Amino acid sequence: MRDLRLWGLKKSPWVYHVAAASCNNCDIEILELLTPRYDVERFGVVLVGSPRHADALLVTGVINRKSLPRVLEVYEQTPKPCLVIAIGTCACNNHIFRNSYNAVGPYDKHIPVHAYIPGCPPKPEAMILGVVKALSKL
């Protein structure tokens, strides 16, 4: 039973894109992943419209006082074997906003993060590698 569940999770990770105040560059790179050039659908990755359907949250951007409650809400709405993948240096460690007055720290202060993909923005290849590593650690 556990094996079956793991197999299913590994073979069809549906992702939900949480853009919490990013500069939009990381988001464009995520969209790039879904285009014919990189075609992550061959690994079963589908971008879904509702966090209820998601298995992995792709979080981008520096988290601030306004977006923190929303991100927490989205995380709570996701059914639970759920990966959180921090995309971009902003999401990993606050980046250039480190000393800003309203940045409330990287994501792993608030929710468990399973993979960090640094870069500003990270390359699509790096994102695929990061997701594959996160999945193989399950």
Place this chain on the structure above:
Amino acid sequence: MSTWFSGWRLIVGFLVTVIGVPVVGLVLTWVDRFVSARVQWRKGPPFYQPFADILKLLLKQTIVPQGVARTAFLFAPVVGIAGMTLVAMLIIYSNFNTVVNQQSSFIGDIIVLLYCFALVPISFIIGASASGNPVAAVGASREMTLYLGYELPFVLAILIPVVKVTQQWGVASALRIGGLVAYQQQFGPLLYSVSGVIAAVIILFTIQAKLGYVPFDIPEAEQEIMSGVIVEYSGAPLALFRITRAMAFVLLPLFLITLLWGGLRDWWALLKFLLIVVLIVLMKNTNPRLTIHQALRFFWFILAPIGIIGLVLAFIGL
């Protein structure tokens, strides 16, 4: 001996409808994704992808949000899948039991079939309304409007073969699926006439709408209202909804073949089936989404008059 035999046949039929149709439907979902990928110059997912999706959803946590009408919310997917199973039984059984005489105990009634097909949108509407999500409410109202739109031309298109068979054999066998199949076995498919072609075109468009595929995917526009009707569903109920859709994807082309294109009793039916499926997928990939009033206008003011013309032609005998 004979009762044992009939019981055995019943069990096989049951297994075919309850396990076979969903499995074929999931494989067809893969065909759909594969052909779409090829149209978009991509590689596409492996063939076990829909099965992995369903397995994952079945074993995942199911969230029932606060403020949800719990029973209706969890019961709605069951309604849809029950309707599709009934349709599968009706279509498959009446194709292989083409009795014309009045004494036959099994009546594959075409009106019952219509209502069973209607259970799918009804289940979506119940589920979406029970979930209490504003986005799902928008989806439910769109689903209702779309259903009102496509049901009129659909009924008109079904009436065309019924009228043609009535002229020969009377209304009693014309209203049965078995009667329609028997008629076609004797006189050739009903498709090969002017009104038959009209009926087939109308049914193709309605299939597209009933499946919620792209020109008519208005109720669950992913980019616009976040999957609409199924927005609050997760885990096993969502898997049931997907299986319902997959079963509909098998049964609607089968229904078209049964109604107009000679029934399922020869091997050509397989080829016809694949042709219809690929046609549906190509239509899905080459069209943008319509808005709801455009879809309604299309069904009521373009397809329905065409259906009435086809009905008149069928009365004349063309």
